[in-house]
Amino acid sequence: MRNLRVNADRIAADLDAMSKITDPGRPWTRRAFSPRFDEGREWLARQFTEAGLIVSNDAGGNLLGRRPGGDPKRGTIMLGSHSDTVPDGGRFDGVAGVIVALEVARMLDERGIRLRHHLDVVDFLAEEVSVFGVSCIGSRGMAGVLPQDWLALTHEGRSLDQAIRDCGGVPEWQIPATNIRAFLELHIEQGRVLEAHGTDLGIVTAIAGITRIEIVLTGQPDHAGTTPMGTRADALVAAAALVTDIDAEAVRRAHGPDHFTATVGEFSIEPGAANVVPGRVRMLIDARSDNRDQMREFLGWSRQRLTKLPTKISADMRVLSDNRPTPMHADIINALEAASGKVGATHRRMVSGAGHDAAFMARLAPTAMLFVPSKDGRSHCPEEFSEIADIALGAEVMAEAVIAIDQEGD
Amino acid sequence: MRNLRVNADRIAADLDAMSKITDPGRPWTRRAFSPRFDEGREWLARQFTEAGLIVSNDAGGNLLGRRPGGDPKRGTIMLGSHSDTVPDGGRFDGVAGVIVALEVARMLDERGIRLRHHLDVVDFLAEEVSVFGVSCIGSRGMAGVLPQDWLALTHEGRSLDQAIRDCGGVPEWQIPATNIRAFLELHIEQGRVLEAHGTDLGIVTAIAGITRIEIVLTGQPDHAGTTPMGTRADALVAAAALVTDIDAEAVRRAHGPDHFTATVGEFSIEPGAANVVPGRVRMLIDARSDNRDQMREFLGWSRQRLTKLPTKISADMRVLSDNRPTPMHADIINALEAASGKVGATHRRMVSGAGHDAAFMARLAPTAMLFVPSKDGRSHCPEEFSEIADIALGAEVMAEAVIAIDQEGD
Numbered sequence: 071m072r073n074l075r076v077n078a079d080r081i082a083a084d085l086d087a088m089s090k091i092t093d094p095g096r097p098w099t100r101r102a103f104s105p106r107f108d109e110g111r112e113w114l115a116r117q118f119t120e121a122g123l124i125v126s127n128d129a130g131g132n133l134l135g136r137r138p139g140g141d142p143k144r145g146t147i148m149l150g151s152h153s154d155t156v157p158d159g160g161r162f163d164g165v166a167g168v169i170v171a172l173e174v175a176r177m178l179d180e181r182g183i184r185l186r187h188h189l190d191v192v193d194f195l196a197e198e199v200s201v202f203g204v205s206c207i208g209s210r211g212m213a214g215v216l217p218q219d220w221l222a223l224t225h226e227g228r229s230l231d232q233a234i235r236d237c238g239g240v241p242e243w244q245i246p247a248t249n250i251r252a253f254l255e256l257h258i259e260q261g262r263v264l265e266a267h268g269t270d271l272g273i274v275t276a277i278a279g280i281t282r283i284e285i286v287l288t289g290q291p292d293h294a295g296t297t298p299m300g301t302r303a304d305a306l307v308a309a310a311a312l313v314t315d316i317d318a319e320a321v322r323r324a325h326g327p328d329h330f331t332a333t334v335g336e337f338s339i340e341p342g343a344a345n346v347v348p349g350r351v352r353m354l355i356d357a358r359s360d361n362r363d364q365m366r367e368f369l370g371w372s373r374q375r376l377t378k379l380p381t382k383i384s385a386d387m388r389v390l391s392d393n394r395p396t397p398m399h400a401d402i403i404n405a406l407e408a409a410s411g412k413v414g415a416t417h418r419r420m421v422s423g424a425g426h427d428a429a430f431m432a433r434l435a436p437t438a439m440l441f442v443p444s445k446d447g448r449s450h451c452p453e454e455f456s457e458i459a460d461i462a463l464g465a466e467v468m469a470e471a472v473i474a475i476d477q478e479g480d
Numbered sequence: 481m482r483n484l485r486v487n488a489d490r491i492a493a494d495l496d497a498m499s500k501i502t503d504p505g506r507p508w509t510r511r512a513f514s515p516r517f518d519e520g521r522e523w524l525a526r527q528f529t530e531a532g533l534i535v536s537n538d539a540g541g542n543l544l545g546r547r548p549g550g551d552p553k554r555g556t557i558m559l560g561s562h563s564d565t566v567p568d569g570g571r572f573d574g575v576a577g578v579i580v581a582l583e584v585a586r587m588l589d590e591r592g593i594r595l596r597h598h599l600d601v602v603d604f605l606a607e608e609v610s611v612f613g614v615s616c617i618g619s620r621g622m623a624g625v626l627p628q629d630w631l632a633l634t635h636e637g638r639s640l641d642q643a644i645r646d647c648g649g650v651p652e653w654q655i656p657a658t659n660i661r662a663f664l665e666l667h668i669e670q671g672r673v674l675e676a677h678g679t680d681l682g683i684v685t686a687i688a689g690i691t692r693i694e695i696v697l698t699g700q701p702d703h704a705g706t707t708p709m710g711t712r713a714d715a716l717v718a719a720a721a722l723v724t725d726i727d728a729e730a731v732r733r734a735h736g737p738d739h740f741t742a743t744v745g746e747f748s749i750e751p752g753a754a755n756v757v758p759g760r761v762r763m764l765i766d767a768r769s770d771n772r773d774q775m776r777e778f779l780g781w782s783r784q785r786l787t788k789l790p791t792k793i794s795a796d797m798r799v800l801s802d803n804r805p806t807p808m809h810a811d812i813i814n815a816l817e818a819a820s821g822k823v824g825a826t827h828r829r830m831v832s833g834a835g836h837d838a839a840f841m842a843r844l845a846p847t848a849m850l851f852v853p854s855k856d857g858r859s860h861c862p863e864e865f866s867e868i869a870d871i872a873l874g875a876e877v878m879a880e881a882v883i884a885i886d887q888e889g890d
Binding site: 259260261262263266278280282292293294295296297298299300301304306307309310311312313314317320321324330331332333334335336337338339342343344345346347348354356358422423424425447448449450 | 669670671672673676688690692702703704705706707708709710711714716717719720721722723724727730731734740741742743744745746747748749752753754755756757758764766768832833834835857859860
């Protein structure tokens, strides 16, 4: 292992301690708003305190640990991610970025490195899709863009409004945070790109926009035995050709320099009986790109493709959501690249296909992300794994970048 | 309307009376083993009695009405179908054949036509898939081929054994019926072939064999945003290409003289989440043909096709059931054709893609079926409809055929 200033053993011990705070009998389950999540946060808050950080909650229900700076007017450099998980997955997803942020603060203290900026370690509330069906609650709150109608969502009798209060937040006080000099988030890649290329770290240039398109094809549910092949209006056969074409179109768009994926992840047929020709298919396309033009073209292609269905098949297409890509800030990208070079970590620029709290923080402050490799690209499952050595190397790069950003303008 | 000896108004009145015996608030629902089914049978038994038939139940739980013949050693000519329905569909499916059989008996009496054979009108028990999950219970029983382990099936605390007894059957006495000279069943087509050709009647040459093939494709459930297009093992994309090929193969086989259909009627994906590449697809193929060679070849083609999947996709194929086609008897086909000619009904030979009680009766006796057109080919739904004129024409042809068969050997 390289000679690092951050302490890999301490990172490993912290991740191990957090991994043990999991729902009984389930691996790595610490869902937001659950007792286990509260337990994790109590443990985190103790570590923040032991590291000399000033612990607080903001109006968004986020947990903050501040290392005060020498010249606070310069603002705050914020590092962090989220400690909540999906069910049965999340040994590293999120929590690695919180622990790394904490380790950076500890290392700076140990090495006697004073910063001019405040350094805030943040654990965002409920980044994953929560029991309320929505995600990135804390980072939306910090950015002042949490949809107010979400507060009325309820789960088992508790409103999201109350749930945020139970995490220390005050929904009516959520306004965009100010004077954040930079936000940096370390996260696991959740893909196989770094592993496949044998690269230490990924520097994220953009978080892909996500567009969700629902398509319903309607044919006719006929008797499977008595309806001759040539006379059918089989919605599944039409949908199968459509899935093939969507995949080919996505492969074509991914060949260029842009990030592009399109996935039919939901697909159901009706009536779904062995002896009935399928009369109806519903599918949901999840399309992602860092290039808005690619997405506009894909939407146009989709509409055009639906005009070429068999004559007896009708189509209904609805764009359920259409979120633009979020470019990361060139200054922070450059700072992470310079820091990687200084530390001696191999690195590549890449697009994040997954959404992150950083997408909301980018509205407030110059923002970028650092990815560490995921074993076999797995995430959101018990097999999710990243090497401590990679995470520690990422922590070292984060620390170098923080120091560089703090010193800018000298 | 043609000048017929059968009484179309009486057929219409009977079908209307039976259509009113339906579960409250639901159209045409008289499922086997329900109180409504019993009510329908009581009504039928009264009509049988009023028509001078001797009413009985056999060991299979079938309702029989016998018009004794002058020379009973010659055996029994049996006509009939079933009075049970699927939920919300069955205004004509089955019951038309029972009422037509009754009308033939009534007409013969009215016209003073004596037969040498007994004429039995039969209402088979539970032709449709029943609450016990199995079908053709009565005709299997009459043929002595009801699987004995089915008797232990239960629904709401009642065994099938008890349910058959409650319909007058005695499961342990079920042995193959003997001395049946011929069995003829009139049924609605449940397809659009007769309607499309403007043909009055269909004469069934075979009941297609049905083969059910389950295919499970396994890929890898990856993150939809972070897994580049070229690196995926998307089970849905592989399955879509397979569905396209299955359809094309079926269309190709249907171009020849044989009946051939293949339908993917069940199709489900896992995990079925918007942001996850599908890792698993299960599909069920329903393939039907009157030509056993076609089915053998299709099974071979299916196995071969599964060797050509993308390298990261694995397949598991299981033949869940594989029933041979049942040819109808040339003598009865010819009798129906001659009768159609005599009555002046246009007719065409065709294969039944749907299963029927006649498939089991064909084990016991020379058997054939007569189809009447279905409006828009619809069946098993509230819209199922056949014209009384067509049904009456079919009844006339059935009567002519019965008389001809009775007179054979003179």
